[in-house]
Amino acid sequence: MNGRALALVALALALAGCARVPARSAGTDAPTATAMDGSRDIVLAVDNPLEPPAIHAGSNLLGYTITGHYGAGRRASATLAALREQYGWHEVAGWPIRTLQLYCVVLRPPRGTTREAMLAALARDGRVQLAEPLHEFATYGEDDARPRHYNDPYAELQRGFVETDAALAHNTSQGGGTAVAVVDTGADPAHPDLRGRIRSTRDLVDGDANTFAGDRHGTEVAGIIAATGNNHLGIVGMAPDTVLDVYKACWYAAAGAPGARCNSFTLAKALAAIVETDARVVNLSLGGPADPLLARLLGQLLQQGRVVVTALPPGGRMGGFPDGVPGVLVVRVTSGAPAPPGVLSAPGHDILSTEPGGGYDFSSGSSMAAAHVSGIVALLLAIDPGLDAEAIHGLLLASSRPAAEGLQVDAARAVAGLRRLARTEVAGDRR
Known part of the structure; x- marks a missing residue:
């Protein structure tokens, strides 16, 4: 455990007080995942x-x-x-x-x-x-200042935003300078609350980016993380100044289907693509069986210093992908029952977020809980880009506070704890 992780333990005590190239070109996104x-x-x-x-004749290196x-x-x-x-x-x-x-x-x-x-x-x-x-996966639907004021009309209806004191945390950080990779369905880039927040999109399912406009789950996750603040519209994201890279690796089997599907092929392409980017946070609001290839790719992202946030499976049983990969931050919906060791709790019931076509609606599930944590992680990294996943995990656990249904992450307390830690380190350097 490094020095920063030890300091966060102390803070916890204080707060507790793949080869023929196919005819369609294997290097592109052309193969249709839905046909697999x-x-x-x-x-x-x-x-x-x-x-x-x-090396040609007469040439050198x-x-x-x-x-x-x-x-x-x-x-x-x-x-x-x-x-x-x-x-x-x-x-x-x-x-x-x-x-x-x-x-x-x-x-x-x-x-x-x-x-x-x-x-x-x-x-x-x-x-x-x-x-x-070829495995298949599924998305999981189901105090030192006054809070920052927002003119977004639905801000007070955002349970997760309100319960985690995100508006108070925004006095210190809004996530500027950080990028979050969202591996999910697509997300509607034309939504008024997401314009300017989505910097890139990739379709790894069928190569048809037009389908993003109708993708519900990814649009909900994107809104929770990064919806624009103070634009007189809708809601506010947990990290409204962060930017999103959206990787469509999941799709709906039929119109109106309750959940989206993904597979090893689409998820591997998404994770491999993220390796080449500067995204510090990876949101995986999905899960399924253990997968050796995906685990290797995710391990590489973790070695690069990315912070990977994922959702606890609905049944609460861990050990699959990605929740079973060591080093990921696993998030469940806040509940009165004790959380599994190391698992974070965040709001996930009746969460208001963006919907395709410019709308807003309520949704529930650990997918939504994970998105709240990804937003808080972006707030922390904007303050201290040198934080690693272990330090962030310790800080989020240490700063969780009692809520109506049990312990729950708190954006304001996490930000305040990080600032307190920074002041302690500066004082130590001076001595």
């Missing part, structure tokens, strides 16, 4: 090392650089061609993961071969780095 079969398809990965450029394009290299292409010839699978999609130097494919076993038999054979094949079922 989570009951049959397999994710397979092989080595795909970065390759230096060819000066002036030559490795190409910026990273697709299926010669080794990966040869390996996958041989594997495909041997096992006779059908390739659904393929994509490179530069940061892991892997090339992945989603494959479908040939007729007459079960997925279990194919996985067993691939597990024994030394050319294969990883082979796993």
Whole structure:
């Protein structure tokens, strides 16, 4: 445990007082995730090392650089061609993961071969780095100054915003200079309360960004985190000056469906893309079974200093993805029942947020609770970008306070605790 984490423990006591490139181009978002079969398809990965450029006769290394394009290299292409010839699978999609130097494919076993038999054979094949079922995932719907004043008409109806004293925290920080990656369904970039807050969007499901305008879950999560304040409209985000990168990795199986679906393919592409960005916070209001490939990617993001916030599964059982990955911040809906060890509690019942088409409505679930925590994390990082996930987790636990239904994170107390810690460190340096 580092010095800052030890200081936060003290503060807690005080406050308690992938290879043929498919015809559609594997390096793009073209393959349609909705056409994949989570009951049959397999994710397979092989080595795909970065390759230096060819050296031409009469030339030297000066002036030559490795190409910026990273697709299926010669080794990966040869390996996958041989594997495909041997096992006779059908390739659904393929994509490179530069940061892991892997090339992945989603494959479908040939007729007459079960997925279990194919996985067993691939597990024994030394050319294969990883082979796993194509997993499916789901979103989880269901005190030193006066608070900052907002002219947004629905601000007082925001249970989470009010109960966590976010307006008071905003006297110190509104999240400016931080970026939050939201991996979810799309989020409506034309919503009046989200204009200017979403700096980038990527569709990893079917490549049709037009579908963002109708994506409910991601729009709700985005509004809780970053809805614009003092614009005489709607609501205020927990971190209204932060910016969002929205990665559509989940989709609705049918119009009006209560929940959205994701899979290993779309989530891996989203996480690999985030590795190349400056987003410090990653919001994953979703979950499903343990997934080795996704765990490796998430582990890399954590090693880079990202703070990953996820939602506790509705049944409360942990150990899947992403809640089972060490180092992530797991958030449940505030409840009178004791929280599992280390799990944070935040408002998640009847939460007012943005809806597609410029509207607002109430929603519930640990997805909403996780979004509140992502916003608070952005507030803290705007004050001290050097904070790591361990320090933030300790601070949020230490600054949680009793609410009507039990202990709950508190934005104002977390910000005040961080400022107090900073003053203590400065005083120590002076001595």
